[in-house]
Amino acid sequence: MSRAIELSDVVAGLEPEGQATQLSLAIDPGEFVVLLGPNRAGKSLILEVCAGLVTPQQGRVRVLGEEWVELSDHGRMKLRTRIGTVLQLPGLLSNMTVFNNAALPLRYHRPTLSDRDIDRVVTGHLTALGLAQLRDRFPAQLNPGEIRCAAIARAMVLDQELLLLDDPVAGLDAGTVQRLGEHLANRRQRGPFTVLATLRSYSPFLELADRVAVVREGRIEAIAPRSVIAQTGSAEMSAYFR
Amino acid sequence: MVAWVGQKVLDACHYVWALWELASQALCDLVRPGEQGRRETLRVITRQILFTGVDALPVTTVIALMLGIIIITQAGTQLPRLGAGGLVGSIIVITVIRELGPLVTAIIVVGRSGTAIATELGNMSVGREVVALQLLGIPVARFIVMPRMVGMVAAMICLTLYFDVVAVLGGFLVAKAKLTIPFDAFLEGVTRALSLPDVALTALKPILFGSAVAAVCCHHGLSVRSSYTEVPQQTTRAMINSVTLCLLLDLLITVPTYL
Numbered sequence: 001m002s003r004a005i006e007l008s009d010v011v012a013g014l015e016p017e018g019q020a021t022q023l024s025l026a027i028d029p030g031e032f033v034v035l036l037g038p039n040r041a042g043k044s045l046i047l048e049v050c051a052g053l054v055t056p057q058q059g060r061v062r063v064l065g066e067e068w069v070e071l072s073d074h075g076r077m078k079l080r081t082r083i084g085t086v087l088q089l090p091g092l093l094s095n096m097t098v099f100n101n102a103a104l105p106l107r108y109h110r111p112t113l114s115d116r117d118i119d120r121v122v123t124g125h126l127t128a129l130g131l132a133q134l135r136d137r138f139p140a141q142l143n144p145g146e147i148r149c150a151a152i153a154r155a156m157v158l159d160q161e162l163l164l165l166d167d168p169v170a171g172l173d174a175g176t177v178q179r180l181g182e183h184l185a186n187r188r189q190r191g192p193f194t195v196l197a198t199l200r201s202y203s204p205f206l207e208l209a210d211r212v213a214v215v216r217e218g219r220i221e222a223i224a225p226r227s228v229i230a231q232t233g234s235a236e237m238s239a240y241f242r
Numbered sequence: 243m244v245a246w247v248g249q250k251v252l253d254a255c256h257y258v259w260a261l262w263e264l265a266s267q268a269l270c271d272l273v274r275p276g277e278q279g280r281r282e283t284l285r286v287i288t289r290q291i292l293f294t295g296v297d298a299l300p301v302t303t304v305i306a307l308m309l310g311i312i313i314i315t316q317a318g319t320q321l322p323r324l325g326a327g328g329l330v331g332s333i334i335v336i337t338v339i340r341e342l343g344p345l346v347t348a349i350i351v352v353g354r355s356g357t358a359i360a361t362e363l364g365n366m367s368v369g370r371e372v373v374a375l376q377l378l379g380i381p382v383a384r385f386i387v388m389p390r391m392v393g394m395v396a397a398m399i400c401l402t403l404y405f406d407v408v409a410v411l412g413g414f415l416v417a418k419a420k421l422t423i424p425f426d427a428f429l430e431g432v433t434r435a436l437s438l439p440d441v442a443l444t445a446l447k448p449i450l451f452g453s454a455v456a457a458v459c460c461h462h463g464l465s466v467r468s469s470y471t472e473v474p475q476q477t478t479r480a481m482i483n484s485v486t487l488c489l490l491l492d493l494l495i496t497v498p499t500y501l
Contacts, residue, residue, distance in 0.1 A: 051377060073381070080379035091374025094365070105378050108279040108385070154378070 002065040004029045004162055004194035005050055010059035012049050021045050021218035024059075029161070030192040032184075032208055033223075036199050037215035043198035044088060046215070047164050050196060051085045052076060064162060081109050084155030085164040090148055092139040098146075099135040102126060102154045109158060125153040128183040130176055145171035152180065156187065165197040169205045181208050265457040268388040271381075279380065283389050290393025294355040295400050302350055306405045309346065310412025313337050318417060331431015334413045340440055341496070343406040344447035348455060348488045351398055352481055356459040359390055360480035363463025364473035372464065387460045395452035402448040439499060450491050455484045 005027040012021045021042040027033050035043045048054040049061055052068040061068050066079050092101045102122045106113055126132050129149040139147055148171055155163060163184070169177050185208065187193050198215075199206060206212065206226060213223040222229060275283070317333040363386065366372050372382055410432060417428050462480035466472045 053373065053377070077379045077381055080377060083377075085377040087370060087373065087377075089370040091370035091372075091377075093371050093374070094369065095362075104282070104380070107282050108378070108380050111277050111280060151374070 003027060003062065004031065004064060005196060006060070006062040007046070007049065008060040010049060010056045010061060012045055012054055012056040023218070023220045025213065025220060025223070027194060027196060029194055030188065032188070032195045032210045033213060034197050034199055034206055034209040035213050035215050036206070039200055041215045042218040043200070043215050044166050047085075047087070047166050047196065047198060051083065051164050052080070081105070081158055082160055083162045083164060084158070084160035086148065086151045086155050086166060086168065088166045088170070090151030092147055092151055092154070094139050097136050097138055098126065098131055098142070098150045101139070101150055102157055105154060105158050121157055122153070125156055125183075126150075128179065128186070129153050130179050143171065145173065145176060148172065149176060149180065161192065162194045162196070165195065167200060168197055169199065169203045174204070177203060177205055181205060184208065261457045261461055264383070264387055264461055265391065265453055267383040268391045268457075271384040271388040272392060279385060283385065286385070286389035287393045290390050291397050293358070294351060294394050295397030298350060298354055298397070298401060299404070301354070302347065302401055302405055303408055305346060305350065306408035307412040309342060310334070310338065310409035311416045313409075314413035314416045315420070318420070328431060330417060331428055332435035334410055335432055335435035335440065338409045338413075339406050339436065339444060341492070343409065344402050344444065344451060345488065345492060347398060347402045347405045347448065348451040349485060351394065351401065351452070352455055352484045352488070355394060356455045356484050357477050357481055359456070359459040360463040360477040361473055363460060364466035364476050365470070367464055367466040368468070368470050368473065382464070387456070390460060391453055391456035394456040395449055398448040398452035399445065402444060406444065443495060443499065447492065447495065450495070451488045454487045454491060458484045458487060
């Protein structure tokens with residue numbers, strides 16, 4: 001069985017600082033991996049490489065069995081429907097309500113789906129993430145945490161196989177982090193669902209991870225189950241595990 | 243100096259090529275729409291037609307009426323002195339239907355909708371909404387550019403025809419009230435001066451102008467990269483370049499057709 005994500009000897013540059021990310025990473029289908037490290041460590045860049053937004057100068061990037069560079073525009077768009085991605089700036093469409101934002105991928109990619117089915121699927125995600133009351137609000141009327149949750153809902157409505165989350169807990173209160181964790185756990189129970197998330201500080205969200213990769217200065221210093229990293233990491237890293 | 247001129251020419255060529263790529267991609271998406279996103283795309287097209295066409299009717303009416311009145315007032319008072327009073331109808335055809343109708347409509351559309359498109363897309367680019375669409379597997383050309391181009395072209399055709407009709411009517415009102423030119427004579431002058439190429443160009447120009455304005459404004463809107471301060475800069479460029487391109491296209495059509 002092929003890996004969900006496979007980065008082999010990838011070199012990707014950070015402009016204009018010139019710092020380059022050099023790494024290899026393999027994630028199996030169904031795994032939950034967290035990239036942990038300080039700001040400017042290259043975590044977001046790794047995520048963007050996986051999402052096909054950044055083409056590395058060297059190395060191979062294989063996601064869900066497909067290599068980004070080998071795909072046509074159509075192939076890329078098709079692969080993207082299997083990947084849910086939420087970047088640091090989640091990019092909710094400002095002229096659409098929360099509901100319409102979350103419904104957009106379904107309306108676009110599943111034209112045969114009825115409005116009722118779309119409503120059912122979207123409402124399910126919004127309710128699970130505590131956004132049901134805010135469904136008719138526009139992004140400008142939400143706080144950053146609510147925007148992030150709405151973007152996560154939008155990234156999951158197509159039942160994606162892989163979820164890439166850049167700092168998913170930024171701006172979220174403790175209750176919402178717990179709800180998000182439960183929602184992801186429920187989705188994982190329904191079938192293979194891989195999650196790659198970044199974190200820059202300790203969060204209960206970290207407890208969900210099967211493995212944690214410590215990222216510093218563009219490199220993965222260590223990757224192992226959370227308990228192992230917590231015990232063997234440096235004193236500096238222990239701050240990430242409380 | 244030569245290097246500077248050469249660089250400017252190269253930049254202009256790149257710019258025109260980028261516009262052509264955007265417009266041709268939109269055309270391809272229009273010809274091969276596919277099943278995916280059809281309803282959403284139609285929704286964007288409808289919204290664009292409403293905003294560019296229907297919402298612009300009041301301002302178009304006022305400008306067309308005033309322009310028709312001004313032209314006929316000038317023509318109706320000056321031409322009889324030269325013994326060419328019968329050419330009033332021709333004047334309105336030559337000035338309004340051939341040239342000013344499509345051009346002034348294009349300028350109205352640039353000022354209202356073109357700037358709105360550039361601003362909207364610029365803000366979307368900075369807010370990473372455009373990237374978010376890509377990440378959702380929604381092609382930007384199909385979801386953003388093509389519907390705006392189609393909507394703008396459709397609205398521009400209708401607005402130009404509307405502009406022509408209102409301007410001619412405005413001219414007639416003056417002709418009837420002040421210049422004592424009978425409606426029949428006025429209408430005969432208009433229809434006599436109106437040729438098939440005029441009608442064809444009245445349809446062709448809005449198509450070209452609409453495509454050009456939409457391509458330029460989408461291009462500049464999507465060119466915004468990292469800061470909200472770039473948005474007004476790109477919007478201004480979009481506006482100036484749109485008007486310039488419309489004039490250039492008009493020149494390229496008018497000179498071979500009528501010279």
